[in-house]
Amino acid sequence: MARTMLDKIWERHSILVRPDGATLLHVGRHLVHDGSRAGFRALAERGMRVRHPGRTFGTPDHYVSTRGHTLAAIPEPNRREMVSALAENAATQGFTLFGLGDVRQGIVHVIGPEQGITLPGLLMVCGDSHTATHGAVGALAFGIGASEVSHVLATQTLWQSRKPRAMRVTVEGMLGFGVTPKDVILAIIARIGAGGGSGHVIEYAGAVFRAMSVEGRMTVCNMSIEAGARAGMVAPDEAIFAYLKGRPFAPKGAAWDQAVASWRDLASDPGAVFDREITLDGAAIAPMATWGTSPEDAAPITGSIPSPALAPDADRREAMERALAYMGLEAGMAMQDVPIERVFIGSCTNSRIEDLRAAAAVAQGRRVVIPAMVVPGSGLVKQQAEAEGLDAVFRAAGFEWREPGCSMCVGMNGDLVAPGERCASTSNRNFVGRQGRGARTHLVSPAMAVAAAVTGRLTDVRTMMGGV
């Protein structure tokens, strides 16, 4: 029978299936971060050790300071402890750590692919919902909770009560000038809703993804969870093999050839049946921005804020009204009239080198009019950006250039948006209070974030770049 990529990876990792369908899955590689402390504690309480330290990789990201790349740069003892606990666990349990002071440290979802830890055909987990990012190379990767983290540490396995359903989102055609992967995923979520992928793993297919860079696919897969999906994935192709070849934890020599041969069989078979299919026209997607408090509250930058009166049902109407009240916005207002007071470029969605290049291309020769910062996704991204002179472009434009970490995406390290302040952010969540209590988040692409920083309002970057 024709199988989907999800079927293939799932079956390859199934250890046993109970009569009721509950499946014990092997975890190919496990990623941990400074927020995984509870999982390690639970392991220690049982007096157990990490079963496969060689398949476990960690880096601190949520609690690290973006002002200095040392433990001492973290002023609060509680946060410092979260970071030092990871280092202690790595030392006692013997897994690989990319710690502070190591140029390879960064946001866990940036360094997984960067180091070649993330590989096609693997089942990967991490105690973080944006683990979906790793699906971009053709892995099945999803987030788990602290109890599950301790289960994986102890056994390298995970129980799933049933296989998720398969959903395919096909985007055909070609993206227009100035339209980026971030816009594609925001358009998809606006279409299917924040719960639209619930219970499913989304496979992204079609000409737009085939033509999209590997890093762009990561941006898309990253936000699968914002559509409610368990994971997102793209079938591996030559672009993926070229991206992974030579990375430190990717196979080498004869093993590489053997691996690539096996990865070529991963794509969903022709005729494989998906539980749900959605199709979008890539050419119809404009640069997007969110106006509300759910990623589904996204609209084209050329449009206006939708009216709750036109909501399909009472629930949605109330949710929209609540969102507009929180955001301090009125229905009918042009998206480009929304003022912006702060800009954050970073997060596991948009902090890779291509994101920084796209942002720098807009920042070049311009000046920001509001506070704005760039936080690279990893030390290696930062190093590369500096080698290309991007940091100089950002600094000259008035951006702060920081050390790698999650930073203002979630503010756990203290990089917060002030109450009531309106921030254009390249991150993935615009939830109430996500970037700080009372903070108002507008999700955008890196290029759109720079455009907003330069004008102090949401701006169609295409007009700035002479495209429209």
Added chain:
Amino acid sequence: MRKFETVEAVAAAMDMANVDTDQIIPARFLWRARAEGYGALLFNDIRSEADGSAKPDFVLNLPASAGAGVLVADRNFGCGSSREHAVWALSDAGFRVVIAPSFGDIFFNNSFKNGLLPIVLPEARCAEIRAALARNPGAKLVVDLEAQEVRGPLGINDGFRIDSFEIDPFRKELLLAGMDDIAFTLSQQGAIDAFEGRYAAEMPWL
């Protein structure tokens, strides 16, 4: 983990869809140790004003919600991050059951690991129960896991009745036994070892 026994508790209704984990427990509290308890922080930012005073109209601040053990919510409850603290906050605040039309996947999984039972009922039915609770503040629901039933308060019909729900047998078994899944998994060690041998042969590059 404690055994899940039949719960009879005050039910509180929350009329918001997409209640995310950042609302259930804001990120700035996550470094706290599990032992310190998260109950007082449940829904912190929607429950209280910035100065810490309680918002009088938030459902859990109503006198009738005192001692609530069942939460009846709207679709996509617990969406967002993987933080298990969201489940801890609910369970530390005394909740044993959340009823909603759908849940964030990771929140749903996390709930079972902590003896919190997430129950999926149809969207329209959840709305009816929430409306019935609004008309009958402080009403108690009975959640019988063994029978897979949610029952309304005895003697009140007004929108309440017996609802059956589905649950995976494995999860039901673990909840009823209060059994921890690591222990169960370790009992499958033979199968795990055999699998790992095959897997390593199939993917020697790992």
